[in-house]
Amino acid sequence: MESFLNFGDVDEVELMPLFLFLMFKKFSKEDIHTRSNVKSSVQRGLKTKFVEQYPGFEPIIDELVPKKSTVQHYKCEDKIQLYLVDGEVLFYQKFDELLPSLKLVHKYPTLFPRVQVDRGAIKFVLSGANIMCPGLTSKGGWLPEENIPKDTTVVVYAEGKEHALAVGKLLMSTDEIKSVNKDIGIELYHYLGDGLWNFRE
Amino acid sequence: MTLQNHAVVLVPVQPAHDPRRRFVVVHPQRRHRQPVGMQLVDLDASDSVKVDCERFQQLFQVYSGHGARQVQHVDNILQIGDLWTQFEIQGSTAVKKKFIFISHISMSAVSPVQVKYCGVCSFPVEFCEFGKKFKKCKAWLEEDDPELYKKLYSESAHNSSLSSEKEAKISESLAKMQLKEERKLERELQSLKSSRVLIKRIQRTKHKHVIAIAGLEVFDVDMKKMAKTFASKFATGASVTKNAEKKDEVVIQGDVGDEVETYILGLLKDKGLEDVKVEQVSEKRK
Numbered sequence: 001m002e003s004f005l006n007f008g009d010v011d012e013v014e015l016m017p018l019f020l021f022l023m024f025k026k027f028s029k030e031d032i033h034t035r036s037n038v039k040s041s042v043q044r045g046l047k048t049k050f051v052e053q054y055p056g057f058e059p060i061i062d063e064l065v066p067k068k069s070t071v072q073h074y075k076c077e078d079k080i081q082l083y084l085v086d087g088e089v090l091f092y093q094k095f096d097e098l099l100p101s102l103k104l105v106h107k108y109p110t111l112f113p114r115v116q117v118d119r120g121a122i123k124f125v126l127s128g129a130n131i132m133c134p135g136l137t138s139k140g141g142w143l144p145e146e147n148i149p150k151d152t153t154v155v156v157y158a159e160g161k162e163h164a165l166a167v168g169k170l171l172m173s174t175d176e177i178k179s180v181n182k183d184i185g186i187e188l189y190h191y192l193g194d195g196l197w198n199f200r201e
Numbered sequence: 202m203t204l205q206n207h208a209v210v211l212v213p214v215q216p217a218h219d220p221r222r223r224f225v226v227v228h229p230q231r232r233h234r235q236p237v238g239m240q241l242v243d244l245d246a247s248d249s250v251k252v253d254c255e256r257f258q259q260l261f262q263v264y265s266g267h268g269a270r271q272v273q274h275v276d277n278i279l280q281i282g283d284l285w286t287q288f289e290i291q292g293s294t295a296v297k298k299k300f301i302f303i304s305h306i307s308m309s310a311v312s313p314v315q316v317k318y319c320g321v322c323s324f325p326v327e328f329c330e331f332g333k334k335f336k337k338c339k340a341w342l343e344e345d346d347p348e349l350y351k352k353l354y355s356e357s358a359h360n361s362s363l364s365s366e367k368e369a370k371i372s373e374s375l376a377k378m379q380l381k382e383e384r385k386l387e388r389e390l391q392s393l394k395s396s397r398v399l400i401k402r403i404q405r406t407k408h409k410h411v412i413a414i415a416g417l418e419v420f421d422v423d424m425k426k427m428a429k430t431f432a433s434k435f436a437t438g439a440s441v442t443k444n445a446e447k448k449d450e451v452v453i454q455g456d457v458g459d460e461v462e463t464y465i466l467g468l469l470k471d472k473g474l475e476d477v478k479v480e481q482v483s484e485k486r487k
Contacts, residue, residue, distance in 0.1 A: 106325065107313040120367060123375065126331050163316055163325040192324050193332070 023080060023094060025128045027195025031077035038071040038083070046071070046083065050091065050098050056111035064090065064104075082196075089196060097153065099189055102197060105155050105164045112155040115174070115186070116142035119159045125166050126193055131156065131186035133177045147175045154186065166191035320345065327353060331375065333382040393419060394476045398465055402458050402483040410456040414465070415444060417451065420472065424449050435460065 038046070047065055051058050065071065065085050074082040083091040083098075091098045105112060117131060118140025125131060136143055140159035148154065150173045156166040168186040170177075177185045190196055316325050321341045322332035326349065329338035343350045401413040417424065424441045428451045432439035439453040453461065458481050469477050 106316040109314060120371060122328075122331055123371060126328070161325075161327050163327065165328060192328055193322075198323070 023078075023092075023189050024191075024194040024196040027076070027080075027199065029199075031080075031195075032074050032082075033077065034075045036073050036075075038073045040067070043071045046091075046098070053098060054100075054111055057108070060108070089199060092190070092196065094189075099153055099167060100155075102164060102167060102190060102192065105167060109155070109164060113144070113148055113152060114155050114157055114164075115144070115148075116140075116157040116159060122158045122161075122165065125156060125158070125188065125191055128188060128191055128194060130184045130188050131166075131168060133181045133183060133185040136177055136185055137181050143174045143178060147173050149173050150176070153189075156186065156188075156191075317346070317349065333379060334386075335375070335379050336383075393474060397478040397480060398469075400458055400461055400465075400479065400481045402456065402481065404484070410458075412453045412456070412458050412461055413444070414451045414453070414461060415448065417465075418449055420469070420474070420477075422468075424451055427451050428453075431457075431461070431464075434464070 043065065047061050051061050057064065069086050072084040072087075074084065076082060079094060081093045082089050083093075088103060089101045090104050091100060093099060100112065115136055117125060117135040118138045120138075120140070121131065121135035135141055142157075142159075148170060150170055152170050154168060154170055155164045156168055157163070158165050166188055167190045168188045171184055171187050172180065318324065319326050319329050319332070319338050319341065321338045322329055322334050324332055326338075326342055326346075329335055329342070332338055339350075339354065342353070396419050397416055399415045401415065403411050403413060405411055417427065428439040428441050431437075431451065431453050435453065435455060435457050437453060437455040437457070439451060441449050442452050444450045462479055462481060465479055469475060469479070
């Protein structure tokens with residue numbers, strides 16, 4: 001892919017992700033194609049996978065997804081998949097990685113890596129914009145001291161607010177964000193007020 | 202299982218391949234288990250096991266993501282918010298502590314947080330100001346939880362890193378958006394009120410009719426459920442079909458026009474849309 005985009009004497013083309021997709025900006029019931037109940041064996045696999053990704057959930061995963069619960073699997077437009085536990089969306093996935101819904105993040109805020117944007121950015125995040133680096137590095141923003149590698153799923157908080165407002169993926173590591181400090185730092189997956197948030201059966 | 206109300210003990214461990222001493226934060230009842238997903242953390246070298254609480258506090262802030270006011274230490278006990286009640290730090294003094302592992306277990310001592318969601322815009326209440334129905338949210342919260350309302354919307358509550366100029370800009374654009382949204386809602390309500398429901402009586406054979414209800418889709422009702430209720434209500438068949446204009450209609454078998462009309466009128470009354478016209482027309486078979 002990269003070599004495809006390199007031309008002549010240009011050694012390195014900085015690839016701006018051109019097709020940033022926004023998972024749930026528009027999402028409604030019509031986008032659900034099939035609904036099925038998940039077998040208990042698959043459910044177990046799902047649980048281990050999630051715990052692998054977020055080890056902090058190990059002691060409470062059985063609380064979160066009790067053995068007796070019904071887990072539903074919705075296949076949606078654009079290969080998005082939702083997992084509902086007792087009628088509430090807990091995880092969704094687009095590719096391989098399981099992502100937490102904001103309701104879940106609100107319940108267990110400490111178990112996810114977090115970043116913070118300043119107050120000026122809240123408005124844009126809530127309308128689904130990808131997060132630019134300056135919003136994270138300015139005075140109101142916050143990044144952890146140690147590095148979080150690229151492609152990690154992080155939870156976005158906001159200055160002066162207690163609860164999370166979005167879930168996204170780091171397009172560069174946090175160290176890079178600090179040093180480069182421009183362009184898109186986090187690609188937004190899921191935010192307050194998007195289609196998934198407003199999704200009700 | 203939650204670890205609340207338990208002390209978490211720092212257990213010294215020394216892996217064979219590594220001469221450095223480490224600690225693992227483990228729940229007392231879980232001491233036999235190897236912690237999963239450990240994280241290496243550098244604590245400033247100090248000889249006693251009495252952990253540099255100051256530093257520990259910072260670390261926990263980083264890991265838990267909680268602000269300074271929620272992580273405090275008194276003597277050797279770290280109080281970390283109300284999520285993990287206490288971390289008691291113990292250990293044998295002979296151990297030189299250079300590194301400390303903080304396992305994820307220490308952070309899983311979490312019981313779910315109850316977030317108060319706004320009844321109007323469904324956001325956590327603190328985000329209402331960025332929502333589209335801020336005024337309504339505010340009124341709702343004032344009624345629902347006056348104390349929280351006071352806390353959120355008192356003058357002193359605002360502390361922002363932005364200059365007042367920028368702050369003004371934000372609130373201005375928000376106000377603009379909210380005003381726009383209000384107008385939009387008003388317009389929608391108007392168009393809703395001016396819309397009408399059409400109950401068509403269509404002849405199938407000489408004495409048999411079906412009733413088709415059109416124009417329901419604007420009222421945000423589930424057509425399929427509607428058909429189902431009609432079917433059980435009138436003990437007939439009812440279904441949702443697309444009509445000539447490609448809009449959904451509920452089609453009910455049997456001549457039940459009047460009953461349907463009263464039902465729909467009642468339904469609209471419940472929604473506070475009494476002005477909506479409901480009309481009955483009969484259509485001849487071509």
